[in-house]
Amino acid sequence: MSDALTPIISVRDLGVHFRRNRGSRRSFKDLFAGRGRRTRPGEFWALRNVSFDVAPGEAIGVVGRNGQGKSTLLKLVAGVLLPDEGTVHVRGGVAPLIELTGGFVGDLTVRDNIMLTAGLHGLSKQVITAKFDEIVSFAGAGQVIDTPYKHLSSGMKVRVAFSVVSQLDEPVLLVDEVLAVGDKAFRAKCYRRIDELLAEGRTLFLVSHNERDLRRFCKRGLYLDGGKLAFDGPITEVLERYNTDHPA
Numbered sequence: 213m214s215d216a217l218t219p220i221i222s223v224r225d226l227g228v229h230f231r232r233n234r235g236s237r238r239s240f241k242d243l244f245a246g247r248g249r250r251t252r253p254g255e256f257w258a259l260r261n262v263s264f265d266v267a268p269g270e271a272i273g274v275v276g277r278n279g280q281g282k283s284t285l286l287k288l289v290a291g292v293l294l295p296d297e298g299t300v301h302v303r304g305g306v307a308p309l310i311e312l313t314g315g316f317v318g319d320l321t322v323r324d325n326i327m328l329t330a331g332l333h334g335l336s337k338q339v340i341t342a343k344f345d346e347i348v349s350f351a352g353a354g355q356v357i358d359t360p361y362k363h364l365s366s367g368m369k370v371r372v373a374f375s376v377v378s379q380l381d382e383p384v385l386l387v388d389e390v391l392a393v394g395d396k397a398f399r400a401k402c403y404r405r406i407d408e409l410l411a412e413g414r415t416l417f418l419v420s421h422n423e424r425d426l427r428r429f430c431k432r433g434l435y436l437d438g439g440k441l442a443f444d445g446p447i448t449e450v451l452e453r454y455n456t457d458h459p460a
């Protein structure tokens with residue numbers, strides 16, 4: 213198969229379970245308990261039996277009510293959460309914009325966070341230096357560049373995070389809700405940037421409750437319901453089905 217036809221993301225029989233009554237997902241002991249064990253009392257499958265392939269350059273919208281496993285799916289694709297069942301293969305790196313503070317260190321300044329994140333994603337010091345001003349100006353973060361990240365407003369946190377993540381060279385971009393936090397002008401800038409990235413052939417996963425955003429960027433949708441992949445198809449059909457199942 214040529215590279216254009218080989219899936220960039222391949223998900224097979226994916227399953228993750230959590231405990232309802234605990235802060236952390238796994239105890240030290242659990243790590244040695246092996247895979248495939250049955251769920252214990254209080255455990256539930258946040259995702260199960262989920263399989264799909266994504267071709268390079270696809271833009272996929274992930275749809276579902278609150279708590280149905282959308283963010284969990286993105287975390288598995290990003291590799292920040294490990295599955296209890298099944299596999300996720302991603303050909304190449306992932307640029308994740310999946311939690312407000314995802315990947316950013318609160319005590320470090322905006323400047324240091326930009327250097328750190330860009331460095332962790334393989335950008336050379338030279339490239340980071342060349343892109344630095346653009347990242348700061350895109351975010352409108354000139355005034356807060358030496359402020360600890362944790363002291364930024366939530367909108368400014370998203371601005372900085374989006375500016376950095378959208379400058380990474382990774383082939384896969386994950387965007388989870390965060391855009392909803394930005395103001396109107398910044399959102400418009402983000403949309404233009406996402407358009408550019410898609411035109412370059414990047415692959416996009418977008419979790420959103422905003423139908424317009426989903427229709428604007430995505431051709432295909434994944435509809436998660438109760439941790440299952442209820443439907444995988446064209447985004448218009450996915451939204452139709454979702455709206456029928458859950459009328460406003």
Ligand SMILES: Nc1ncnc2c1ncn2[C@@H]1O[C@H](COP(=O)(O)OP(=O)(O)OP(=O)(O)O)[C@@H](O)[C@H]1O
Nearest residue numbers: 230231237258276277278279280281282283284285
């Ligand atoms: N670390 C965790 N420990 C325990 N339960 C968790 C953990 N992370 C997620 N969950 C639970 O797993 C389920 C799926 O959560 P997830 O965040 O993936 O939902 P979502 O579809 O993204 O929801 P939303 O639209 O509200 O963002 C929820 O019931 C959630 O409470």
